[in-house]
Amino acid sequence: MRLRLTPRDTSFFDLLAASAQHLVTGSTLLAELLGADRPTRKQLAKQLSETEHLADDATHSIMRRLNQTFVTPFDRDDIYALASALDDCMDYMEEAADLIVLYKVDELPARVSEQVQVLQRASELTAEAMPRLRSMDDLPEYWVEVNRLENQADKVHRKLLAELFDDVSDPVLLMKLKEIVEVLEQAADAFEKVANTVETIALKES
Amino acid sequence: MRLRLTPRDTSFFDLLAASAQHLVTGSTLLAELLGADRPTRKQLAKQLSETEHLADDATHSIMRRLNQTFVTPFDRDDIYALASALDDCMDYMEEAADLIVLYKVDELPARVSEQVQVLQRASELTAEAMPRLRSMDDLPEYWVEVNRLENQADKVHRKLLAELFDDVSDPVLLMKLKEIVEVLEQAADAFEKVANTVETIALKES
Amino acid sequence: MRLRLTPRDTSFFDLLAASAQHLVTGSTLLAELLGADRPTRKQLAKQLSETEHLADDATHSIMRRLNQTFVTPFDRDDIYALASALDDCMDYMEEAADLIVLYKVDELPARVSEQVQVLQRASELTAEAMPRLRSMDDLPEYWVEVNRLENQADKVHRKLLAELFDDVSDPVLLMKLKEIVEVLEQAADAFEKVANTVETIALKES
Numbered sequence: 001m002r003l004r005l006t007p008r009d010t011s012f013f014d015l016l017a018a019s020a021q022h023l024v025t026g027s028t029l030l031a032e033l034l035g036a037d038r039p040t041r042k043q044l045a046k047q048l049s050e051t052e053h054l055a056d057d058a059t060h061s062i063m064r065r066l067n068q069t070f071v072t073p074f075d076r077d078d079i080y081a082l083a084s085a086l087d088d089c090m091d092y093m094e095e096a097a098d099l100i101v102l103y104k105v106d107e108l109p110a111r112v113s114e115q116v117q118v119l120q121r122a123s124e125l126t127a128e129a130m131p132r133l134r135s136m137d138d139l140p141e142y143w144v145e146v147n148r149l150e151n152q153a154d155k156v157h158r159k160l161l162a163e164l165f166d167d168v169s170d171p172v173l174l175m176k177l178k179e180i181v182e183v184l185e186q187a188a189d190a191f192e193k194v195a196n197t198v199e200t201i202a203l204k205e206s
Numbered sequence: 207m208r209l210r211l212t213p214r215d216t217s218f219f220d221l222l223a224a225s226a227q228h229l230v231t232g233s234t235l236l237a238e239l240l241g242a243d244r245p246t247r248k249q250l251a252k253q254l255s256e257t258e259h260l261a262d263d264a265t266h267s268i269m270r271r272l273n274q275t276f277v278t279p280f281d282r283d284d285i286y287a288l289a290s291a292l293d294d295c296m297d298y299m300e301e302a303a304d305l306i307v308l309y310k311v312d313e314l315p316a317r318v319s320e321q322v323q324v325l326q327r328a329s330e331l332t333a334e335a336m337p338r339l340r341s342m343d344d345l346p347e348y349w350v351e352v353n354r355l356e357n358q359a360d361k362v363h364r365k366l367l368a369e370l371f372d373d374v375s376d377p378v379l380l381m382k383l384k385e386i387v388e389v390l391e392q393a394a395d396a397f398e399k400v401a402n403t404v405e406t407i408a409l410k411e412s
Numbered sequence: 413m414r415l416r417l418t419p420r421d422t423s424f425f426d427l428l429a430a431s432a433q434h435l436v437t438g439s440t441l442l443a444e445l446l447g448a449d450r451p452t453r454k455q456l457a458k459q460l461s462e463t464e465h466l467a468d469d470a471t472h473s474i475m476r477r478l479n480q481t482f483v484t485p486f487d488r489d490d491i492y493a494l495a496s497a498l499d500d501c502m503d504y505m506e507e508a509a510d511l512i513v514l515y516k517v518d519e520l521p522a523r524v525s526e527q528v529q530v531l532q533r534a535s536e537l538t539a540e541a542m543p544r545l546r547s548m549d550d551l552p553e554y555w556v557e558v559n560r561l562e563n564q565a566d567k568v569h570r571k572l573l574a575e576l577f578d579d580v581s582d583p584v585l586l587m588k589l590k591e592i593v594e595v596l597e598q599a600a601d602a603f604e605k606v607a608n609t610v611e612t613i614a615l616k617e618s
Contacts, residue, residue, distance in 0.1 A: 067615035077283075077489075102574050162308050171377035171583035175590075178381075203273035283489075368514050377583035384587075409479035 023123035092187035146195035153188035229329035298393035352401035359394035435535035504599035558607035565600035
């Protein structure tokens with residue numbers, strides 16, 4: 001059990017929690033975007049892009065504080081890796097939304113919703129877990145569940161790929177859909193990276 | 207010359223050697239898969255996937271021990287990088303096998319065998335080198351040869367790309383073959399990453 | 413303000429400056445290649461490949477020295493990250509040139525020149541900034557400007573993608589052009605990575 005941290009250190013936890021909170025907003029916007037029509041999609045992608053900017057600012061705050069703080073609550077490299085991985089989750093979700101709009105893809109395969117549902121669940125779990133880094137409570141549940149989700153995402157992703165190549169005969173549409181599906185898979189991988197970094201931190205503290 | 211290490215430390219060498227041994231199994235299965243018919247391919251891909259799970263467990267054991275051991279034989283980050291790079295080699299080989307089955311590609315270009323031969327040779331060299339980390343004997347031969355192999359793989363890869371674009375007129379088949387060829391190239395890069403990490407470790411120890 | 417460094421340490425600055433200087437040569441060759449005919453392109457790609465080998469040697473010198481030097485002017489990992497990021501800039505520029513030749517793409521979209529102009533400006537700024545690491549003078553101007561350039565490159569890249577999918581009906585040509593455009597975008601990202609690493613170093617020193 002860790003002792004109470006000095007006030008100056010606590011801000012890392014707040015900043016990480018704020019960063020993860022943006023992921024919940026981002027994945028919710030992405031899920032809405034899937035079901036929306038083209039003009040609404042454009043608007044939602046813009047909102048997601050603004051959320052990404054806020055997340056970017058949060059990441060920069062963490063990095064700046066990290067570089068200027070002598071004593072950090074955890075290993076400096078682990079906080080750095082955690083902030084970077086959180087940032088990657090957002091970047092991939094924003095990229096997926098952006099590609100859907102840019103490529104003017106009207107209909108997405110049904111299974112893409114399953115990919116995004118995994119991202120929504122993973123972002124909620126991540127946002128709930130970040131504040132628990134302070135006390136180190138109940139973290140294994142979090143990383144085990146995110147790893148399970150990523151395995152599920154991986155299976156959905158492989159099924160989707162096979163379906164795309166079986167069902168889509170237009171090679172240009174195939175290229176577009178494949179890229180969107182790959183970027184969503186990279187988002188799921190990024191959430192797993194966050195969970196693995198939390199596991200690393202927890203193992204060092206135990 | 208290093209002194210004999212304490213028993214507790216030796217396990218890192220054993221774990222790394224075990225991890226590299228899975229790569230030999232994996233690359234052998236991948237080579238068999240190339241020459242097999244579709245049902246046998248499916249079976250071999252499944253075996254490769256099981257080997258990948260074993261390799262994954264080996265990586266997790268290394269990481270766990272790394273996070274809980276105070277004194278490690280080498281720089282902690284270098285062991286981490288080495289275990290990650292070994293893991294990447296396996297992941298790419300498994301992904302290539304999986305894509306060949308998933309995309310139902312019956313005929314692969316002849317040069318793909320050359321790519322896989324490089325992976326087989328690189329995995330053998332890697333498996334032979336890992337136990338030598340203990341004594342630091344004859345490591346330069348290993349990393350020089352793997353770097354040479356990666357250069358060779360790079361040339362094969364570029365020739366293959368040019369051939370694919372010249373010879374394959376069906377854009378969907380082209381997409382499938384290109385992705386398989388790229389993933390095999392990433393596997394060769396991952397073996398080079400392993401060798402470069404070993405070089406880094408050796409330079410620090412010298 | 414830092415004190416003058418001991419002679420032994422200064423070589424890191426010289427090596428980093430030399431490495432960045434190769435990027436100026438590389439991006440100039442890449443810009444020339446865009447406007448050249450096919451045989452001249454082949455020749456310029458070869459020159460770029462030779463420049464990449466020189467850059468590679470510079471990176472290896474930095475790494476070797478890093479692993480054998482006990483006291484380094486900055487955090488060891490930061491120098492490592494900086495050298496790796498400089499190396500990546502060159503690798504992506506060389507890869508782009510190589511793909512243009514390999515894929516026998518005669519006409520490139522006009523906006524590709526805009527991508528390469530960003531790389532030229534970024535490489536000049538980087539080459540000017542590296543020697544200033546010694547005194548830590550005027551570095552913020554550098555990283556702010558490179559970040560601005562990368563944002564500009566990102567916008568050009570997204571416009572290019574949309575244009576490619578709107579204008580190029582041949583899926584095979586589309587695949588070729590898309591890959592070239594993506595690799596140039598990765599080069600721009602790599603320059604931003606260099607700038608971010610310099611920012612990290614400067615923040616730690618301040």
